[in-house]
Amino acid sequence: MSFEHRHLLGIEPLKPHEITAILDLADDYVALNRRPEKHSDVLAGLTQINMFFENSTRTQASFELAGKRLGADVMNMAMQASSIKKGETLIDTAMTLNAMHPDLLVVRHPHSGAVDLLAQKVNCAVLNAGDGKHEHPTQALLDALTIRRSKGRLHRLNIAICGDIAHSRVARSNLILLGKMENRIRLIGPPTLVPGQFAEFGAEIYDDMREGLKDVDVVMMLRLQKERMDGGFIPSEREYYHRYGLDADKLGRAKPDAIVMHPGPMNRGVEIDGTLADDINRSVIQEQVEMGVAVRMAAMDLLARNLRAERQAKAG
């Protein structure tokens, strides 16, 4: 298996064959997770710490479950409630944790680049669970796995990413990953939320959703990130829903077998019609959650193998 990274900080440093390696292994873990006895011990003896400097329910639960299913000792730290409030810097926090000898550190932080900075200061493997508006690699990987399993391939697909691209690390990681795997990507949304610079990544930009969705295979919706907006980007939620909310009518422009994705949590009636989100023939939103656990198991498994190999080499 060729996956030569110490950390998983983003999709950007990964090569296509490494992405495939993670997804292949994740397929095995999907099978494991569907068995009544879903336990493995590949991470037995290792300590996983989940450090979330920003609120998260889904991602944190997914990482926690992934670690536990692989037999790691998992600890959750809700950082927004702890020492950061007492004025401790990120690096001091990292050094403190490092002294507790964790093996896997899962970090989410509100600032872009913060997880990279932390990774420079610790001796363990760091997984980026989302940094600011930069990257959210495991989300892109779980989306890729979902697409690959439902479309049978992860290349030469027309994929639309819709909504609040500007504030979304999910969009960035997906854009990079799907681009590396040679898909055609369209970004759809109001120009205030889809800055023109994204055209330089090789994506096509549409501000008319009906036009943009024409003949796509995959529709990825994004959450309107109200908490990251520091000014008026859209006139109102109802106008946004009218122009950019995904409903049956707009989806009719896509291919008949197009799938609908959403990283969650959804704002029903803002970016997506509630009925459509629940339509098991079109929506793969529940599968995405399932793939999330498997992809995180695969990522942690691969990083732990490298960590063990590195330690063995050092000891030998």
Place this chain on the structure above:
Amino acid sequence: MSTLFINARLIDPEAGTDTPGAVLVRNGRIAAVEKDTADPVRMLNAQGLSPKDVTQVDCGGKCLAPGIVDIGVKVCEPGERHKESYKSAGLAAAAGGVTTIVTRPDTTPSIDSPEALEFVTRRAQADTPVNVLPMAALTKGREGREMTEIGFLMDAGAVAFCDCDHVVSNTKVFQRALTYARSCGALVIAHPQEPVLSKGAAATSGKFAALYGLPAVSPMAERMGLDRDIALLEMTGAKYHADQITTARALPALERAKSNGLDITAGTSIHHLTLNELDVAGYRSFFKVKPPLRSEDDRLAVVEAVRTGLIDTISSMHTPQDEESKRLPFEEAAAGAVALETLLPAALRLYHAELLDLPALFRAMSLNPARRLGLESGRLAAGAPADLVLFDADVPFVLDRFTLRSKSQNTPFDGQRMQGRVEATYVAGEPVYRRD
């Protein structure tokens, strides 16, 4: 006391020449300059001196140029002396060939009263081997609400007025301050930037900032700020200097303002001339400056504007920051870089890249800043103060930030290959630095 510099490569920014020659210094001033056919004995005879009256310095073919006049140096007294004191800044300046530092008022508290300015003058005189000329804030507390006592501050020695990176966003306040400053003959230095657009920005908008997910500002915000200021100059007739012009889009506006006869000059920073936005890669906070680093196209346009003289001055924008304020996620990290000691080696990159010749570099680093402030220095001519820098333009070295004399070592050039080094610095004919 007299010193004769022989066998020198003379960089004369006023004449625009780069020639072999000799310089005679007497009583702190340049007494004579001879180019090409320098005959030391004749030079001495003309001054009524004999060889035993003078100290002779053989420059060994190295460059002798007027010392650098650096507008916009932050010395962190009062308030943050642990980042930079007058003593450490003075040593760094001397080692960098900077013979005059023009200090910024963005200290804690701001230099916005004659009393605060006197403190600066006293500290500078006690501890600094180079010339120190203080600037004062244009508005009290740099808050953009009320103008400072511009007249009293000038009497106390303020050479210019600026609120540094704070834009006076209330246009009426700025208009009145410019009008009042004109009546005093004061130079106002402003930071052209649309303050609302640039609020919170850590990068320049573009592919790089989009990829890295950093809050970004359009380069257009600089032009919008400059356009407003130019309109105010047409209204008030004030004497104005833009601290840093860093984008191609601002240059036509500057050119028009100059050709319309407004009393306007502009500077840029050494970092915007030698680095671009891609250097931040990996969120390296030592590359975080204000305004943020620009695209390569902008960088080249600004270098060209220095060559043509549209941009008048190059500054170090020396801004010391301690490790604690830099070792943070990029967005939270403090902006600014130290540059007194790296200004000349970095500027020489432009010379080695054949973008600027040495007289053009020293026109922007020595002659023009001195002229704008009404100083006699910055020239390699008889009668000028003997503020000189002797440097080897070619010697290669790798910069180690821990060798810097500044108390803070936040330089973006750490570990980089540089070419060109200061051999000695003279202020009023006296050596203030010699490389050992």
